[in-house]
Amino acid sequence: MPLFAEIVVALLLLASGVVALVAALGLWRLADFFQRMHAPALASTLAAWLVTFASIIHFSTRGEGLALHVWLIIIVLSITAPVTTIMLARAALFRRRLAGDALPPPLQPEDRA
Amino acid sequence: MTAMLSLAITATLLLYVLAIGVAMARLFRGPSAQDRVLALDFVYVVGMLMMLVLAIRYESEVYFEGALLMVLFGFVGSIALAKFLLRGEVV
Numbered sequence: 001m002p003l004f005a006e007i008v009v010a011l012l013l014l015a016s017g018v019v020a021l022v023a024a025l026g027l028w029r030l031a032d033f034f035q036r037m038h039a040p041a042l043a044s045t046l047a048a049w050l051v052t053f054a055s056i057i058h059f060s061t062r063g064e065g066l067a068l069h070v071w072l073i074i075i076v077l078s079i080t081a082p083v084t085t086i087m088l089a090r091a092a093l094f095r096r097r098l099a100g101d102a103l104p105p106p107l108q109p110e111d112r113a
Numbered sequence: 114m115t116a117m118l119s120l121a122i123t124a125t126l127l128l129y130v131l132a133i134g135v136a137m138a139r140l141f142r143g144p145s146a147q148d149r150v151l152a153l154d155f156v157y158v159v160g161m162l163m164m165l166v167l168a169i170r171y172e173s174e175v176y177f178e179g180a181l182l183m184v185l186f187g188f189v190g191s192i193a194l195a196k197f198l199l200r201g202e203v204v
Contacts, residue, residue: 003115010121013166017128020159024132027139027155033148036139040155043132048158051165055177058169070165073180077158080188084154087195092147094199 005061009054016050019043033092037085044081048074114172122170129163150194157187 019042026039052074059067096103133156140152161183168176193203 006115006118009169010118013121013125013169014128016162017125017132020132020162021128021135023155024135024159027152028135033145033151036148036151040151040158043155043162044158047162051162055165055169069174070177073161073165073177073184076181076184080184081158084188084191084195087192087199088147088151088154091150091195091198092145095145095147 001058001061005057009058012050012054012057016047016054019047019050023047034089037089037092041081041085044077048077119170122166125166126163129159129166132159146198147195150191150198153194154187154191157183157190161187 023039023042026042027036030036030039052070055070056066056068059070093103136152136155136159140149140156143149161180164176164180164183168174168180196203
């Protein structure tokens with residue numbers, strides 16, 4: 001395995017670790033549930049892509065030809081992650097409305113009257 | 114595997130563990146049920162990424178299949194929990 005490929009793999013892995021930590025901090029620090037929903041998308045898109053590229057580069061530079069099977073993971077993730085997000089958003093909306101909140105808030109302030 | 118890549122893999126795994134720890138804090142704190150489901154889904158995704166990094170660490174293709182299974186089981190579990198929150202029953 002050439003040194004250049006190894007440096008690229010190491011950088012991609014470290015970047016994905018930092019992105020996952022940023023997503024977790026967003027999950028902890030954001031104020032509202034509907035704001036918090038945005039944070040984990042960082043892990044299931046950017047971090048997963050970075051690890052996938054690192055894995056493809058690592059297994060393709062061993063001299064056994066291209067190893068593209070890890071691509072399957074991000075294909076499955078890009079199908080499942082939006083479905084999970086939409087179901088959770090619907091559940092949260094339903095529960096908050098049941099609890100008496102007027103959600104979603106109106107788009108424009110009603111100051112014409 | 115050179116020492117540099119080994120060090121980078123260890124650092125990445127540590128960052129993942131930190132991320133899972135922060136998400137677990139959110140999972141235990143809540144405050145609402147959907148927050149906990151969201152945190153659990155995030156923990157599943159980061160665990161899957163950890164499996165992929167371990168595949169590079171141990172030069173093994175078996176971890177890839179484990180990661181694929183973790184994606185699918187995490188998806189099914191999160192959908193079931195979200196449906197439960199929506200109606201009080203899973204199906």
